[in-house]
Amino acid sequence: MHDCIFCKIVVGEVPSEKVYEDDDTLAFLDISPITKGHVLVITKKHYKDLLETPSSDLEKCILTIKKIAPKLLIALEADGFNIGLNNGEASGQVIKHIHFHIIPRYHNDNLRMWEGQSYQEGEMKDYGDKIRKFTIEL
């Protein structure tokens, strides 16, 4: 896509620190890392987000993540990692080209998870019912 920075990275018009590449996916360092060595995994084809990405390309992304993540742990002597994907502006998605984050994590790196809330009595079932109305057909 003409104005997409990730598409430009795919074709080499914009430089990046690539760490893995195959026919369908590319992995490179995020220039603004949550922790250093934070990797983005993208499809080479342009899709706006997860909803727009065909199943076959999503499968390729998850396989690339599975290949790279253990190597990141070794290379960076990290203790764990988070996988993340933001879908839509409200979720924090900035670049409109699907990308998964792999964020190396360390004991005591002081990154705090979002806090969970509680459901009121009966409310969890209400939410389940609300969702099942649409997932029952799947």
Added chain:
Amino acid sequence: MHDCIFCKIVVGEVPSEKVYEDDDTLAFLDISPITKGHVLVITKKHYKDLLETPSSDLEKCILTIKKIAPKLLIALEADGFNIGLNNGEASGQVIKHIHFHIIPRYHNDNLRMWEGQSYQEGEMKDYGDKIRKFTIEL
């Protein structure tokens, strides 16, 4: 696995608000939701984390996410969603049975993303080199 709460949910020994199920995966509400309607997608088989999960089961999880996520948007009138997976204690993983989070998001829900850092001059290439030593073989 005997003492795994998610395995007990799979077989129905522990109740849950299931929203989707197929032969290989199960989706149900997180009891401590980041936002209400927060869903967990798990494999029915017990695997500790992403690294231990066979590719075929990871593919099934991502396909379940792709099926459910758009329904969540509709059912909850959400504006977007985050996908997350925590691998290892250092990353925030609590239950040692692979699970993906689907977190409904709303404009102005006030959940703050982790902040990105900067690399020093030359440091990004150093990290790239460090990782490529292990990914070059892939």
